[in-house]
Amino acid sequence: MSETKIQAESRTEFGKGAARRIRRADKVPAVLYGHGTDPVHITLPGHDTMLALKHGGANALLSIEIEGRSQLALPKQIQRDPIKGFLEHLDLIVVKKGEKVVVEIPVHVVGEAASDALVVTEHPTVTVEAEATHIPEYVEVSVEGAEVGTQITVADLQLPSGSTAQADPETLVVNVTHAPTAEEVEAELAETEGELGIEREESEEAAEGEGAEGEAAEGEAGESTEE
Numbered sequence: 001m002s003e004t005k006i007q008a009e010s011r012t013e014f015g016k017g018a019a020r021r022i023r024r025a026d027k028v029p030a031v032l033y034g035h036g037t038d039p040v041h042i043t044l045p046g047h048d049t050m051l052a053l054k055h056g057g058a059n060a061l062l063s064i065e066i067e068g069r070s071q072l073a074l075p076k077q078i079q080r081d082p083i084k085g086f087l088e089h090l091d092l093i094v095v096k097k098g099e100k101v102v103v104e105i106p107v108h109v110v111g112e113a114a115s116d117a118l119v120v121t122e123h124p125t126v127t128v129e130a131e132a133t134h135i136p137e138y139v140e141v142s143v144e145g146a147e148v149g150t151q152i153t154v155a156d157l158q159l160p161s162g163s164t165a166q167a168d169p170e171t172l173v174v175n176v177t178h179a180p181t182a183e184e185v186e187a188e189l190a191e192t193e194g195e196l197g198i199e200r201e202e203s204e205e206a207a208e209g210e211g212a213e214g215e216a217a218e219g220e221a222g223e224s225t226e227e
Contacts, residue, residue: 003133004052008066011041019089028087032064032073034094042066050087053078059103059135062092072096074103074132095132102129102166105136109174111144118179119143122172126154130163141174150176 011029013021019029026046033039042064052060058078064071077091095101104125113119126139139157143150155169180188 003061003063003072004056005063005065005070006044006048006052008042008044008064010066011043014041023086023088028090030090030092032071032092032094034073035096037094040066044090046087049090053087057106057137059105059137061095061133061135064092072132074101074135097131097133099132100129101132101135102127103135104128106138107173108138108140109143110140111142111146113143113146113150113176114148116179117146117148117150117176119146120175120177122175123167126157126173127166128159128163129166130160134160134162136160136163143174143176146176148176148178 008030009027011022022029022043023046028044028046028049030042030044031039032042044064052062053075058075060075062073062075064073072095073092074095075090076093077089078087079089080086081088104127106125107121107123109119109121128136128139130136136159139159141152141157143152151172152174153169154165154167154171154173157165157173159165
């Protein structure tokens, strides 16, 4: 993963009021720490930082340029506005080239399994150890043509050279199971509703059918009366 250069500024104002002013200027308050150094409070450009995280994800390698020097860092904690999604604050951890780090990377499932199969991703991420400057963006798992009963564990993952999985090799990552039929889904839903004491409302089609039958019966009764 290539590093993204981000021009930072030293930050001397703190508190909620200062953070709001920084965000109004389309910037992001952040703190840089690690390797026994004192925390450095900085301000990052909002647009550039957002693009870097969008491209590199939670493991984006950032080259923080501040006061004429560069420092490699990885996001440790990303705080976003829960409604609007903009960046509120970043915790960045200092890393060095050649250093090994433990991170979570996403699992990407590709391919089409057998027609009667349902692919279930049991673990959407996997923990790996990798060089800070060579963190895989994701690990790919192919289920092309996989039959029901196929199980892919951590031991089956094909990780790039230099990366090793940190989870139990027998941990199930992707499970290929039997795809339920519409009848099975309906039966399971009815059973669950019964256990919860939910009474299903009569469908419109059934109600219309009963209404039509009732009208027909009334019509027949009227004809026999007239006779």
